[in-house]
Amino acid sequence: xxxxxxxxxxxxxxxxxxxxxxxxxxxxxxxxxxxxxxxxxxxxxxxxxxxxxxxxxxxxxxxxxxxxxxxxxxxxxxxxxxxxxxxxxxxxxxxxxxxxxxxxxxxxxxxxxxxxxxxxxxxxxxxxxxxxxxxxxxxxxxxxxxxxxxxxxxxxxxxxxxxxxxxxxxxxxxxxxxxxxxxxxxxxxxxxxxxxxxxxxxxxxxxxxxxxxxxxxxxxxxxxxxxxxxxxxxxxxxxxxxxxxxxxxxxxxxxxxxxxxxxxxxxxxxxxxxxxxxxxxxxxxxxxxxxxxxxxxxxxxxxxxxxxxxxxxxxxxxxxxxxxxxxxxxxxxxxxxxxxxxxxxxxxxxxxxxxxxxxxxxxxxxxxxxxxxxxxxxxxxxxxxxxxxxxxxxxxxxxxxxxxxxxxxxxxxxxxxxxxxxxxxxxxxxxxxxxxxxxxxxxxxxxxxxxxxxxxxxxxxxxxxx
Amino acid sequence: xxxxxxxxxxxxxxxxxxxxxxxxxxxxxxxxxxxxxxxxxxxxxxxxxxxxxxxxxxxxxxxxxxxxxxxxxxxxxxxxxxxxxxxxxxxxxxxxxxxxxxxxxxxxxxxxxxxxxxxxxxxxxxxxxxxxxxxxxxxxxxxxxxxxxxxxxxxxxxxxxxxxxxxxxxxxxxxxxxxxxxxxxxxxxxxxxxxxxxxxxxxxxxxxxxxxxxxxxxxxxxxxxxxxxxxxxxxxxxxxxxxxxxxxxxxxxxxxxxxxxxxxxxxxxxxxxxxxxxxxxxxxxxxxxxxxxxxxxxxxxxxxxxxxxxxxxxxxxxxxxxxxxxxxxxxxxxxxxxxxxxxxxxxxxxxxxxxxxxxxxxxxxxxxxxxxxxxxxxxxxxxxxxxxxxxxxxxxxxxxxxxxxxxxxxxxxxxxxxxxxxxxxxxxxxxxxxxxxxxxxxxxxxxxxxxxxxxxxxxxxxxxxx
Numbered sequence: 032x033x034x035x036x037x038x039x040x041x042x043x044x045x046x047x048x049x050x051x052x053x054x055x056x057x058x059x060x061x062x063x064x065x066x067x068x069x070x071x072x073x074x075x076x077x078x079x080x081x082x083x084x085x086x087x088x089x090x091x092x093x094x095x096x097x098x099x100x101x102x103x104x105x106x107x108x109x110x111x112x113x114x115x116x117x118x119x120x121x122x123x124x125x126x127x128x129x130x131x132x133x134x135x136x137x138x139x140x141x142x143x144x145x146x147x148x149x150x151x152x153x154x155x156x157x158x159x160x161x162x163x164x165x166x167x168x169x170x171x172x173x174x175x176x177x178x179x180x181x182x183x184x185x186x187x188x189x190x191x192x193x194x195x196x197x198x199x200x201x202x203x204x205x206x207x208x209x210x211x212x213x214x215x216x217x218x219x220x221x222x223x224x225x226x227x228x229x230x231x232x233x234x235x236x237x238x239x240x241x242x243x244x245x246x247x248x249x250x251x252x253x254x255x256x257x258x259x260x261x262x263x264x265x266x267x268x269x270x271x272x273x274x275x276x277x278x279x280x281x282x283x284x285x286x287x288x289x290x291x292x293x294x295x296x297x298x299x300x301x302x303x304x305x306x307x308x309x310x311x312x313x314x315x316x317x318x319x320x321x322x323x324x325x326x327x328x329x330x331x332x333x334x335x336x337x338x339x340x341x342x343x344x345x346x347x348x349x350x351x352x353x354x355x356x357x358x359x360x361x362x363x364x365x366x367x368x369x370x371x372x373x374x375x376x377x378x379x380x381x382x383x384x385x386x387x388x389x390x391x392x393x394x395x396x397x398x399x400x401x402x403x404x405x406x407x408x409x410x411x412x413x414x415x416x417x418x419x420x421x422x423x424x425x426x427x428x429x430x431x432x433x434x435x436x437x438x439x440x441x442x443x444x445x446x447x448x449x450x451x452x453x454x455x456x457x458x459x460x461x462x463x464x465x466x467x468x469x470x471x472x473x474x475x476x477x478x479x480x481x482x483x484x485x486x487x488x489x490x491x492x493x494x495x496x497x
Numbered sequence: 498x499x500x501x502x503x504x505x506x507x508x509x510x511x512x513x514x515x516x517x518x519x520x521x522x523x524x525x526x527x528x529x530x531x532x533x534x535x536x537x538x539x540x541x542x543x544x545x546x547x548x549x550x551x552x553x554x555x556x557x558x559x560x561x562x563x564x565x566x567x568x569x570x571x572x573x574x575x576x577x578x579x580x581x582x583x584x585x586x587x588x589x590x591x592x593x594x595x596x597x598x599x600x601x602x603x604x605x606x607x608x609x610x611x612x613x614x615x616x617x618x619x620x621x622x623x624x625x626x627x628x629x630x631x632x633x634x635x636x637x638x639x640x641x642x643x644x645x646x647x648x649x650x651x652x653x654x655x656x657x658x659x660x661x662x663x664x665x666x667x668x669x670x671x672x673x674x675x676x677x678x679x680x681x682x683x684x685x686x687x688x689x690x691x692x693x694x695x696x697x698x699x700x701x702x703x704x705x706x707x708x709x710x711x712x713x714x715x716x717x718x719x720x721x722x723x724x725x726x727x728x729x730x731x732x733x734x735x736x737x738x739x740x741x742x743x744x745x746x747x748x749x750x751x752x753x754x755x756x757x758x759x760x761x762x763x764x765x766x767x768x769x770x771x772x773x774x775x776x777x778x779x780x781x782x783x784x785x786x787x788x789x790x791x792x793x794x795x796x797x798x799x800x801x802x803x804x805x806x807x808x809x810x811x812x813x814x815x816x817x818x819x820x821x822x823x824x825x826x827x828x829x830x831x832x833x834x835x836x837x838x839x840x841x842x843x844x845x846x847x848x849x850x851x852x853x854x855x856x857x858x859x860x861x862x863x864x865x866x867x868x869x870x871x872x873x874x875x876x877x878x879x880x881x882x883x884x885x886x887x888x889x890x891x892x893x894x895x896x897x898x899x900x901x902x903x904x905x906x907x908x909x910x911x912x913x914x915x916x917x918x919x920x921x922x923x924x925x926x927x928x929x930x931x932x933x934x935x936x937x938x939x940x941x942x943x944x945x946x947x948x949x950x951x952x953x954x955x956x957x958x959x960x961x962x963x
Contacts, residue, residue: 136845136847138737138846140740140741141845182686183684187684194690195661204935208931210930210932210935211929212932214928215908215909216843216844216877216910216913217843217845217846217875217876218649218653218658218843218877218910218914219843219910219912219913220646220648220658220697220912220913220914220915220917221910221911221916221921221929222697222917222928222929222933222936222954223694223698223936223939224647224694224696224698225932225935227692227693227694228689228690228693228694230690231688231689236689247743248741248743251743274606275714276714277713277717277779278781279781313743314743315744315745315788315792318784318785319780319782319788322782323782326782377684379605379607379681380604380605380683381604381605409684410682410684442680442682443682444682444684444686444687445687446685447682447684447685447686448684448686450686451686451688455687458687459688462687463677463688464677466676466677466688466691467688468674469676470688470691472942472943473939476938476939477935477938488688488689
């Protein structure tokens with residue numbers, strides 16, 4: 032990477048585009064935008080910019096491209112693989128001030144937004160329409176960041192990941208062009224699908240400056256189930272059977288025995304020390320829910336369920352799911368002296384028992400404390416490693432590597448929903464083979480000076496810390 | 498386009514890869530592969546090849562690329578926009594003999610197939626698993642062709658288009674490389690989404706040699722509704738209300754008054770001369786269906802429904818839907834002296850009444866016979882123009898042009914599900930603007946000699962007939 036340094040003249044050119052209030056070289060701003068929520072090392076940019084409209088984003092890219100200065104886009108910094116850490120310095124392009132709803136298309140179940148809006152803020156503002164944007168990665172991630180990383184979350188088993196819930200975007204390219212990709216028409220077979228090329232490209236091909244999202248009606252009736260099983264095998268078989276039944280769960284989560292035990296011991300959460308499946312169902316009719324629950328109960332009984340609790344009452348539902356929704360915070364609170372390394376891999380569901388068996392073996396063999404939470408319905412797991420020092424951290428990295436390799440071996444992927452960022456770049460060749468060369472070809476032609484989010488996705492550009 | 502001619506030496510090189518039985522220069526074979534089901538003029542290739550495995554496809558592309566000879570991939574020829582007509586001659590690459598199921602992954606609700614298998618044949622072979630591949634464009638299109646054109650059909654409102662039902666593909670590139678794109682893991686945030694770049698690219702970026710498809714459980718309970726309304730406006734508002742209710746229809750179709758009248762007059766189909774909405778619902782529980790139907794009835798009553806028929810009985814359901822399922826054949830049978838030009842545009846659903854109003858106006862103004870069938874739930878319509886001579890044909894082309902322009906003006910697309918092929922290339926600049934240049938850039942870098950399906954998608958490559 033032969034980038035040029037940020038000079039006072041370059042900063043002045045940025046200020047001419049953005050106004051003085053839109054450009055900062057202050058240490059405090061640079062520090063605020065130097066790390067995400069991952070374990071990856073912080074790195075400061077030389078200058079932070081705050082565009083308020085798409086044309087400014089395009090102009091910043093054009094200037095940076097002409098000057099050969101790297102640009103790293105930033106949503107709100109909730110990434111988990113260092114996706115928006117400006118490892119080569121240069122410009123940090125914060126989209127925080129582009130956080131408006133542009134238009135609600137209620138009849139079309141669509142909303143057009145600027146990229147910096149948090150998905151929770153968006154859903155709060157949409158509440159009066161009876162519609163919501165379903166992908167939910169937990170944190171109040173920005174919509175632009177979610178699209179750039181193809182974030183997913185708990186309800187993806189029913190509603191899909193970010194890539195499934197976007198119809199149209201405006202994207203600023205490295206050379207300063209602004210293009211429209213996709214269509215507000217839900218059906219489109221017109222030319223190449225550039226929309227999905229930019230979704231998940233982590234800001235390495237362009238910067239999303241506007242997006243039209245799909246919305247779905249807020250479910251009027253919801254039920255919840257929490258079921259504990261004697262073995263992970265039984266729990267996973269239940270997951271497969273529920274999916275095969277046509278019951279269409281809105282969430283289908285697995286929490287391992289160690290995690291349940293920790294939640295119980297830490298805060299008296301009402302769970303037994305067994306692998307536990309959390310389910311949620313949405314329906315237009317109350318009666319559909321009731322019928323669905325008895326079908327679920329039957330499946331669980333067949334799989335030798337140890338305890339089964341279910342409800343259609345909203346208050347009761349929140350209580351039942353409390354442990355799952357707050358599992359991360361409870362874990363963090365109960366390990367005040369630890370940091371956390373969070374793994375993210377996904378496999379075809381038929382390989383899920385093998386993957387989880389492998390994790391259990393590793394854990395036993397290396398005598399390490401780990402907790403596991405899985406979006407089981409999607410074949411996705413997160414193994415969480417608490418660590419207190421660099422020895423534990425390095426061991427967590429090693430275990431993570433073994434798990435990633437095993438997931439790919441099982442027909443899966445190095446990352447189900449956190450993206451490649453810095454942490455998964457080393458596995459791209461292994462996972463994609465010759466297709467990685469095609470990705471490189473496309474990158475080279477759309478961003479010939481490699482200014483867009485350098486150090487991400489492509490292994491040869493990563494500055495290794497480990 | 499500066500292509501080279503097919504020489505006997507080149508044919509011999511093809512035969513060395515494919516065996517003598519895999520290569521034909523016979524007039525009969527070339528004629529069989531010269532036209533699809535559209536109105537576009539036939540054009541013969543110079544040689545037809547029949548690979549039986551992926552490596553042969555890759556080898557054919559490598560040879561053709563070295564020799565600068567065009568290659569047009571062919572599924573079964575059911576395209577509707579000339580998508581697989583070899584307008585520049587050269588090699589017609591038929592995938593007819595690559596028509597096997599490679600593996601059924603029943604636990605994962607997936608199947609891996611070769612591209613030449615018909616989707617109806619696939620579903621017949623899958624019947625014993627209780628799973629099916631939902632996209633259904635009507636004809637027994639090949640899966641590879643469906644993916645290449647992102648075909649959709651009646652059940653897309655619930656199950657999505659072809660692009661939403663594929664997880665992984667093997668693709669042969671112009672230079673003879675074979676790559677894997679996507680993953681059997683339903684979740685993947687790993688690098689660029691090349692899968693969706695190739696889906697819908699109509700064989701202009703590569704040739705699909707294998708695909709892993711998503712399957713869904715065959716619904717155990719289905720209901721059907723046929724409801725007639727006093728106006729198109731009322732019918733479309735019903736469609737919007739049904740979608741907004743969270744009822745999740747599996748099909749939501751509009752047949753216009755003219756089409757209903759024709760169906761009734763031609764074959765005594767039991768429909769009134771009013772805009773009619775056909776609906777289908779799928780559910781795991783019988784009771785859910787009943788509850789759903791009464792909710793649908795309420796919505797229809799509010800919209801002033803004239804007649805409402807519904808059923809959950811399978812035999813009765815088939816009878817109710819007969820008119821919709823066979824509307825095309827009945828139309829063709831009742832106009833023995835006509836050919837048909839089928840239009841295909843889609844808009845955001847809020848613009849559907851405006852689009853249909855415009856079509857009605859045009860029809861009235863130009864005194865033309867047209868029939869309209871719409872995948873209303875998706876904002877997609879097909880206006881069908883019967884024509885007897887070149888004057889009627891040219892008028893149909895002109896009307897089609899007006900409808901396409903209006904659809905794009907309404908925020909929609911030139912093609913909802915038939916693809917660009919020859920017929921829609923003229924609208925690409927208009928629909929995509931600067932994004933078309935990005936498509937050209939990607940095309941140029943992946944197929945530098947432009948050998949892959951030339952004359953499609955990009956306006957500058959089309960040999961105009963009109």
